[in-house]
Amino acid sequence: MKLRPVLLRGCLSAIAILLFTFRLFAQESSTAPEQLRPDARFKADVLVVVAHEDDEVMIAGYLAKLAQDEHKRIAVVYVTNGDGGGNAVGNEAGAALGQERQMEARRALASIGIENVWFLNQHDTPNQNVLFSLGHWDHGHVLGALVRLMRITRPDVVLTWLPDPVSGENHADHQASSVVAAEAFDAAGDATKFAEQISPAKNRTGMSNLTEGLLPWQPQKLYFFTDAYEVFTPYWYDAKKQSPFRKNLGEGTGPSFAMTETSPSRHMSYAQIEADEQTYYMTQEGQLGVDAVKAKNFKTFEFPVKLILGKSVVGGSVTGDVFEGVRTEGVPFKPVHGYAAEGKRGVTLEIGDPWRFYSLFWNAHDLDRMAALIPVPEMEADYGEWLNVELRACNYTDHDAAIDLSAELPTGWVDHAQYKRYPVRAGECYPVTAMVSARSSGDEKWDELTWTATQDGHSVGSVTVRVFVGKVGSMPR
Numbered sequence: 307m308k309l310r311p312v313l314l315r316g317c318l319s320a321i322a323i324l325l326f327t328f329r330l331f332a333q334e335s336s337t338a339p340e341q342l343r344p345d346a347r348f349k350a351d352v353l354v355v356v357a358h359e360d361d362e363v364m365i366a367g368y369l370a371k372l373a374q375d376e377h378k379r380i381a382v383v384y385v386t387n388g389d390g391g392g393n394a395v396g397n398e399a400g401a402a403l404g405q406e407r408q409m410e411a412r413r414a415l416a417s418i419g420i421e422n423v424w425f426l427n428q429h430d431t432p433n434q435n436v437l438f439s440l441g442h443w444d445h446g447h448v449l450g451a452l453v454r455l456m457r458i459t460r461p462d463v464v465l466t467w468l469p470d471p472v473s474g475e476n477h478a479d480h481q482a483s484s485v486v487a488a489e490a491f492d493a494a495g496d497a498t499k500f501a502e503q504i505s506p507a508k509n510r511t512g513m514s515n516l517t518e519g520l521l522p523w524q525p526q527k528l529y530f531f532t533d534a535y536e537v538f539t540p541y542w543y544d545a546k547k548q549s550p551f552r553k554n555l556g557e558g559t560g561p562s563f564a565m566t567e568t569s570p571s572r573h574m575s576y577a578q579i580e581a582d583e584q585t586y587y588m589t590q591e592g593q594l595g596v597d598a599v600k601a602k603n604f605k606t607f608e609f610p611v612k613l614i615l616g617k618s619v620v621g622g623s624v625t626g627d628v629f630e631g632v633r634t635e636g637v638p639f640k641p642v643h644g645y646a647a648e649g650k651r652g653v654t655l656e657i658g659d660p661w662r663f664y665s666l667f668w669n670a671h672d673l674d675r676m677a678a679l680i681p682v683p684e685m686e687a688d689y690g691e692w693l694n695v696e697l698r699a700c701n702y703t704d705h706d707a708a709i710d711l712s713a714e715l716p717t718g719w720v721d722h723a724q725y726k727r728y729p730v731r732a733g734e735c736y737p738v739t740a741m742v743s744a745r746s747s748g749d750e751k752w753d754e755l756t757w758t759a760t761q762d763g764h765s766v767g768s769v770t771v772r773v774f775v776g777k778v779g780s781m782p783r
């Protein structure tokens with residue numbers, strides 16, 4: 307059958323209109339929906355990274371001021387679950403205590419307006435060597451997990467413990483939490499670090515996702531607080547423990563916040579808010595808070611909260627406000643200096659770990675201000691207590707060398723050195739543990755100890771450390 311020409315034209319026109327309509331429709335549906343933004347419920351202005359459930363008590367008055375009076379968004383990460391601590395009120399210990407401490411932390415933080423709380427579930431490791439804590443934790447896993455949380459919370463400011471050995475509680479977990487915080491600060495914005503976290507998810511609403519769909523994030527300012535005895539807190543406030551050899555590390559190194567001021571929203575002092583926050587930690591030192599609240603005496607909570615500026619990628623003054631210079635729109639990735647070969651020469655004596663680690667770490671992570679805080683290594687000893695001081699006899703020449711070590715100790719100290727001479731091959735360092743015991747009497751005060759290295763009777767280097775001798779903490783050393 308043949309169509310008549312008029313009918314054929316009519317059919318072709320109808321097809322053309324259909325095709326045109328289909329094209330229009332196809333063009334309209336070719337526009338993709340808008341990209342989703344990072345989940346705003348988890349955005350933090352300040353991310354606090356600490357080791358144990360109750361570490362934040364020392365700065366809780368300041369955190370309450372930020373969260374409840376300045377309406378800043380705060381998130382807190384606890385790296386361990388506190389399973390190594392004691393229990394002041396119950397039989398629960400170890401993993402059971404860890405579970406209870408996490409709940410204490412949730413309640414304590416809720417009391418000051420903080421709901422976003424994360425736990426990395428590492429083991430609490432009571433000791434004073436940061437490298438032991440990092441080794442006992444799964445360092446790489448913790449770093450990846452913290453980088454993930456920085457990319458989720460997108461903090462402008464990171465607040466953590468001081469990465470430096472101090473005379474004080476000097477808990478190595480505290481230092482280790484700050485080491486991973488500083489590492490994550492520098493890694494979260496780097497698209498080559500933990501790249502699986504920032505590759506787009508392939509099927510967001512389905513079950514075939516391969517990667518995490520986060521975005522890189524560069525935090526802007528890094529601040530520290532410390533458990534050094536010289537920065538007073540509800541736990542310690544004895545002026546005798548302050549080193550006479552140098553400036554107080556808490557003075558002029560960062561902003562300070564008065565705890566005697568009244569919170570406009572809570573109608574009580576920040577000191578009282580801090581004492582109240584501590585009452586949630588009954589397995590720990592919660593009783594200090596309970597006693598203060600009962601007696602309405604918040605004197606020991608009234609010491610100002612002192613922060614130490616670690617670094618800023620957006621400028622601002624050292625003692626200015628934490629948010630000075632912060633750009634709400636975010637900042638581009640800021641690469642750090644990184645590790646470089648040290649290029650040393652000759653035969654010499656050096657301090658060993660953890661002090662050596664820190665001098666390399668601060669340099670690599672652009673924490674240049676840290677070296678001046680405690681220019682000579684410090685530690686503490688109870689009367690008569692044995693101390694191990696790690697040294698390195700180093701030979702950076704191309705000939706083998708014999709290095710002799712001798713100790714110059716204050717009255718009453720005893721040198722327990724096993725060897726005097728160390729054979730050090732060309733290009734190597736010999737790790738030496740110098741063993742001494744502290745004087746068993748005398749005033750509570752600071753002493754100086756010096757080890758000198760000689761080669762063929764000539765001095766080639768020395769290491770001095772300063773030790774507070776007196777009634778000190780119980781942390782295993």
Ligand SMILES: [Zn+2]
Binds near residue numbers: 360477
């Ligand atoms: Zn702690």
